[in-house]
Amino acid sequence: MVGTLRVMGGKPLGGEISVRGAKNFVSKAMVASLLTPETSVLRNVPLIRDVDIVSELMKMHGASVDYDQEAGVLTMTPGQLHLPDDVVGMDMLAGSSRIPILFAGPLLHSLGEAFIPDLGGCHIGGRPVDFHVNVLEDFGARRIQEDSGMHLVAEHGLRAKPVHLPYPSVGATEQTLFTAVMAEGITELTNAAVEPEIMDLIAVLQKMGAIISVDTDRTIRIEGVSQLHGYTHTALPDRIEVGSWASAALATHGDIYVRGAEQKDMMSFLNVYRKVGGAFQVDDDGIRFWHPGGALHSISLETDVHPGFMTDWQQPLVVALTQADGMSIVHETVYENRFGFTKSLVDMGAHIQLYRECLGGSPCRFGRRNFYHSCVIQGATPLQAADVVVPDLRGGFSYLIAALAAQGTSMVYGVDLINRGYEHFMQKLENLGARVEKIDVEANGDIVVGSD
Numbered sequence: 432m433v434g435t436l437r438v439m440g441g442k443p444l445g446g447e448i449s450v451r452g453a454k455n456f457v458s459k460a461m462v463a464s465l466l467t468p469e470t471s472v473l474r475n476v477p478l479i480r481d482v483d484i485v486s487e488l489m490k491m492h493g494a495s496v497d498y499d500q501e502a503g504v505l506t507m508t509p510g511q512l513h514l515p516d517d518v519v520g521m522d523m524l525a526g527s528s529r530i531p532i533l534f535a536g537p538l539l540h541s542l543g544e545a546f547i548p549d550l551g552g553c554h555i556g557g558r559p560v561d562f563h564v565n566v567l568e569d570f571g572a573r574r575i576q577e578d579s580g581m582h583l584v585a586e587h588g589l590r591a592k593p594v595h596l597p598y599p600s601v602g603a604t605e606q607t608l609f610t611a612v613m614a615e616g617i618t619e620l621t622n623a624a625v626e627p628e629i630m631d632l633i634a635v636l637q638k639m640g641a642i643i644s645v646d647t648d649r650t651i652r653i654e655g656v657s658q659l660h661g662y663t664h665t666a667l668p669d670r671i672e673v674g675s676w677a678s679a680a681l682a683t684h685g686d687i688y689v690r691g692a693e694q695k696d697m698m699s700f701l702n703v704y705r706k707v708g709g710a711f712q713v714d715d716d717g718i719r720f721w722h723p724g725g726a727l728h729s730i731s732l733e734t735d736v737h738p739g740f741m742t743d744w745q746q747p748l749v750v751a752l753t754q755a756d757g758m759s760i761v762h763e764t765v766y767e768n769r770f771g772f773t774k775s776l777v778d779m780g781a782h783i784q785l786y787r788e789c790l791g792g793s794p795c796r797f798g799r800r801n802f803y804h805s806c807v808i809q810g811a812t813p814l815q816a817a818d819v820v821v822p823d824l825r826g827g828f829s830y831l832i833a834a835l836a837a838q839g840t841s842m843v844y845g846v847d848l849i850n851r852g853y854e855h856f857m858q859k860l861e862n863l864g865a866r867v868e869k870i871d872v873e874a875n876g877d878i879v880v881g882s883d
């Protein structure tokens with residue numbers, strides 16, 4: 432629980448901020464660079480903790496990684512890779528990320544073995560890795576479970592196998608791409624995830640020399656090749672961050688221009704935003720989001736894989752829905768446990784109830800399985816300041832929005848976690864006129880007020 436923010440709420444956010452590359456693409460494009468010893472260059476890379484974590488993991492495997500923060504340019508040269516000597520250090524890094532398991536394919540191709548520490552990431556559901564492991568084993572990797580993780584070995588290389596995912600998982604689709612791209616033979620991957628970040632990853636792999644085609648029915652075909660080359664690429668913008676700031680504008684009665692936002696990958700978000708009563712205007716350089724005055728409207732919403740409404744947009748939007756008149760229903764179908772954050776919103780005055788049933792939409796795989804994965808929000812209710820603890824990345828940003836919308840002074844504990852996916856969020860809040868103070872506790876127990 433590191434870093435505390437004192438938030439004096441009740442003031443609309445207004446002004447301009449910019450977003451850079453998508454967290455959930457950049458980290459994967461970094462892993463892709465490990466498929467060749469040659470140099471790759473990735474542009475539009477944000478300064479976020481996830482980039483640090485993946486850089487450190489790559490360095491532990493012998494790669495050279497250089498990041499020009501201001502320019503947002505990452506230059507990566509894997510050269511001759513090796514397994515890390517420091518399993519403990521690796522473990523500590525992995526403890527905060529989902530990415531290490533994606534190192535499996537590139538390492539098995541270049542070294543014939545990989546060590547994958549036990550994974551971390553946000554606590555929003557069980558987040559198993561069974562799909563990943565099945566793909567790796569089907570392609571010929573042997574798994575040896577060790578105390579702090581799994582050791583994978585493929586002495587005789589990897590061979591293509593048909594893959595059908597039980598659910599269009601983003602990570603398992605990426606795992607299959609990394610494994611199949613240099614495996615012997617053709618892989619047909621059905622029920623694949625087709626998120627824009629995955630399409631951008633496929634574009635990177637094609638630049639590297641891969642042969643990959645995508646059908647309209649979630650089928651991806653990958654023809655294995657024996658060698659790949661370095662790439663130069665500009666990351667697509669972070670649509671989750673854009674949606675987060677858009678929800679902040681709505682919840683605080685604000686007006687935010689998000690430079691770098693792109694309309695095409697945000698269609699489902701923008702439709703919902705308009706239905707709720709939010710206003711937006713798209714131009715060539717970004718999107719302006721604002722509360723046009725008057726009442727916001729309640730809605731019924733279901734999260735889904737692309738092209739549906741992203742689960743990662745859900746948490747910030749729920750805060751805005753507490754300010755909408757009437758009863759909103761949100762059915763979370765991607766993660767079984769992504770409503771834990773609503774408890775603190777209730778403490779702040781929101782009327783939110785959770786249900787095990789699949790409400791307001793089609794039945795999903797979590798129905799009747801004891802997961803509180805539907806939520807009903809009765810608004811509009813004024814929010815009151817409270818002391819809250821950041822539960823996970825998106826939940827944490829949602830608490831910032833709630834605290835900014837609330838009357839009074841809130842303390843938000845554990846805000847440093849937000850750096851994992853929101854570049855310079857403190858500076859951006861200040862640019863938007865938020866009354867926030869970062870409070871650090873020094874080793875001697877003194878409280879120091881400063882900014883991030």
Ligand code: EPU
Binds near residue numbers: 455558563599765
């Ligand atoms: N799943 C399994 N078995 C697996 C893999 C996934 O059952 O082996 C299940 C998960 O438990 C979940 C569902 O499939 O219920 C979808 O998970 P998915 O694999 O798609 O998620 P992920 O790859 O772990 C990425 C993002 C998440 C984002 C999801 C969905 C990264 C690093 N993370 O996670 O982002 O919510 O896709 O779009 O790319 C975030 O940025 O805050 C975040 C959580």
